[in-house]
Amino acid sequence: MPKVVDHNERRTRIAEALMRVAGERGLEAVSLRHVAAEAGVTSGMVQHYFRTKDEMMRFAIEVVRERGEARLAEATARLGPDPTPRALLRTIVAELLPVDEPRRVDGRVTLAFFAYTAVRPEVAKALRADTATMVGGVAEQIRAGGPRPGVDPELAAVALLALMEGLGIYLLGGHYTAEMALAALDAHLDTIFA
Amino acid sequence: MPKVVDHNERRTRIAEALMRVAGERGLEAVSLRHVAAEAGVTSGMVQHYFRTKDEMMRFAIEVVRERGEARLAEATARLGPDPTPRALLRTIVAELLPVDEPRRVDGRVTLAFFAYTAVRPEVAKALRADTATMVGGVAEQIRAGGPRPGVDPELAAVALLALMEGLGIYLLGGHYTAEMALAALDAHLDTIFA
Incomplete structure (x- = not known):
């Protein structure tokens, strides 16, 4: 063919x-x-x-998503069978952070896409179901991993995803080193898991 | 005059x-x-x-900064004398989140500026000192507010600022309600302060 x-x-x-x-x-x-x-x-x-511009933006974010998924598949395979929920979440967030040039290229595209959709509610709408699915999946991992007393898995999932996007912004601007961002991530995971 | x-x-x-x-x-x-x-x-x-475009972007972010500072001055004045560090940080982050239309306008400009600087390292560079100052200021408040055992004030400050930017992105896309974002912020502050 x-x-x-x-x-x-x-x-x-x-x-x-x-x-x-x-x-x-x-x-x-x-x-x-x-x-x-x-x-x-x-x-x-x-x-x-x-x-059109809209179609280009959608094509770009689709490519970024495919690359991200390929990275996640590789990284989670490296974790071996039955990783702890904490190790899994750590790997997912760390893999998606713009800590090297290929990931920075993808991060810049994602950030541009967020800025673009922030003034186009009809495009943003399509992304909301994805976010809800991600929050649900992360919350499930937090629940399975034995959260500290008082931790609400849904709210902790919202916070973890927001932390990822926010660290991404600061990394793209060169405000933090990769080490600093990963240390902040690990310290944050310490507050979630017992 | x-x-x-x-x-x-x-x-x-x-x-x-x-x-x-x-x-x-x-x-x-x-x-x-x-x-x-x-x-x-x-x-x-x-x-x-x-x-130039560069000068327009700088002018816009300067205007957003002035508006943010005016909001913070008003909101912290409403807190009365000697607020707790936690109350102060909560007020600062909540005031800067894009939860209503005026703040959404400013949030969209900020996000566009981040996307713009992400491909212009020389512009991003000028922002790094601001970030370092903010991280230092937030870490000081965390230290003063009595953090939970094991909390590193610097890393917790990095995470809190990242959380703020990340929640901003999701709020601008309409992924979360204001209530949801503020609940995630409060739950996050619970993990920092005893």
Whole structure:
């Protein structure tokens, strides 16, 4: 099925070009033409994947999500069978923090996407179900991991996800080192788990 | 001194116009011309306050900072003399969360600014000293407020500020209600203070 192979290769090529230009000049400033030039393809070929700014933003965040999921799958596999809930949550958050250049590129795209959706409630709406699912999943891990007395798993999950996004912002701005951010994460996990 | 009065009035007028258009279409998409039209002044008059995109971003974040400081001064005054460190920190974070429309406008501008600086390390650099000062100030309050055993005031300060930014992102996207975010903040403060 050579056509399918072509399609996947081309999609990856365009996705990588988009990430490179977005990582350099900011996702908001990227045009279809920039991506085509960077990928070495025609604008028409790029339009097969996105035609409008909205579609480009959605394509970009989809690519970031796929990369994040691939990283998480690898990292959780390295944890071996039956990791503790704390180890699992630590791995997930640490893997998603922008502590190296590939993750920083993805982090910049995510941040640009958040800024974009903050003024477009109809786009933001689509993300809410994802957040609710994530909060539920994290709360379940907290419940399973033996939280300290008085810890509310749902509220602790909300706080942990917010901590992750906030540390991401500060890391992208170079305000903290990776070590500092991870130490803050570990100290925070200490307050959740007994 | 009529000239000084004019200048302040005009600055406020331009700042408010900038915030309105930025709140609607996103700071990144705003041009000098948009701001001039919204303020009902000439482009030349706007150029007195900012001439480039960089200068506009800095002007916008400066306006947001001034508004935030005014809110904090009012809110901490309402706390009365000698508030507990916990009450003080709670008030500061809660006042800065985007829980109503004026704060959401400021929050959107802040988020756009973070996204903008994430691809401009030289602009981000200027913010690092502010972050270090904030972390130091928050850590001092945590130390003074009697932290729980095992709590590292610096790391807890890093986490609290990250929590604030992260809750802000989720609030701007409408993922959580104000009540939910404030409950997560209070639960988080429970883990810091005895």
